[in-house]
Amino acid sequence: MIAVKGLTRTFGDLVAVDDVTFDVTDGLMTGFVGGNGAGKTTTMRMVMGLLAMHGGEVLWNGAPITAAERRRVGYMPEERxxxxxxxxxxxxxxxxxxxxxxxxxxxxxxxxxxxxxxxxxxxxxxxxxxxxxxxxxxxxxAALMTEPDALILDEPFSGLDPQAVDSMADLLREHTARGIPVLFSSHQLDLVERLCDRLVVLAHGRVVATGSVDELRSGGPELYRLTLDGDAGWVRDLAGIHVHDVDGTTALVEPDDAGARRALLEAAVSRGDVLDFAKQVPALSEIYREVTA
Known part of the structure; x- marks a missing residue:
């Protein structure tokens, strides 16, 4: 396992990477996401020993990583x-x-x-x-051919057509199935959501969220979408219901608890047909916008 502990890097007065800590676990695919300038590439370069660390350390199976161990990491830089x-x-x-x-x-x-x-x-x-x-x-x-002990890939899917993306995804899964830890960065959040076991989200050089997609989803509000055969504006008057949006016959709401949720549904049924009532599962892009705001 690769463990990144408190990595810090400055360029003059700019703190590009600020006390970054996360793990890249054996047999799991970890997605490294963040906007331009968030510090992803700088962090990867420090992990690989290509850029000096101004603070923190990189561990391999619990001990400081050596040059020999770094040579066993398949690395793909962002610049070819x-x-x-x-x-x-x-x-x-x-x-x-x-x-x-x-x-x-x-x-x-x-x-x-x-x-x-x-x-x-x-x-x-x-x-x-x-x-x-x-x-x-x-x-x-070049990064995969040596049967590496770990993979660190900076934007590996950039410029690939859908068929090549699928081939690449299959290859990465073959590596994780053998217990290889994989860390890759990408701006393609739908792809990260589909492939990754865990995520590390960076913003302004700091880790703002870590965990599986399900874990990150569970940290947000529990929202439900209610669709009726008539106007849904009356939901604003219900106790225990926080209304996020009402658009004609549809309301997006956040009940305080299960009791408030049942009361909402009973009130809706008493007023007419309920066309839809379902929990809303946020996409990774929504979670990303929330944690990096």
Missing amino acids: GLYPKQKVLDQLVYLGELSGMTASAARASVTTHLERFGLEDRAGERVEKLSLGNQQRVQII
């Missing part, structure tokens, strides 16, 4: 680190050898991953000849 003039296969094999693989093992792993991403016919092309999406695939392969 590929040689544009070099051929795809040759470059990936070279990167695998730099990571300690034999040439034959690297070539076998690269070939397998190129096939998984539908790039086997591009193996002999120079990187600069590929589309941006295919370059992204090559960068992802």
Whole structure:
């Protein structure tokens, strides 16, 4: 497990990362989300030892992470680190050898991953000849091909088409199924919601929320949507009901407790047909806006 404890980084007077603490647990996919400038990339670079920490520490299985352990982490930077003039296969094999693989093992792993991403016919092309999406695939392969002990991926889904997103998601699930901890950042909140076991939300360099999507949802108000066959304005007069919105025949309400909820439904039935009465499950985007406001 990777544990980030109190990481801090300043650039002059700017505190870019402010006492950031979270865990990346074995076998779980952790989503790292936040707006531009929230501190995600800076935090990832400090975890990987690419940027000095001004406070805090990074632990690997409870002890300070070493350079050797960092070399066993598959890292994908936000900015591509590929040689544009070099051929795809040759470059990936070279990167695998730099990571300690034999040439034959690297070539076998690269070939397998190129096939998984539908790039086997591009193996002999120079990187600069590929589309941006295919370059992204090559960068992802560079992080995955070494059978790493952990994965830290900065915006891995950026620029990928839906088919490549599915292939990438399947590969990440295969790694977590083997107990590999995975941390990835993304601005695609619907994708994060679908894939991640846990979330870490950053705003202005600080962690503002952590937990599973269900845990983050449970921290908000319990809202219900009531739809009637007539005007719903009368719900404003009920005791124990906080009205968030009324729009003609529909009301969005927050009952104080189960008793208030039952009283609301009984009152609605007594006035006519109830077309719908259901608990509202907020999307991750709504939770994100709330915790980063």
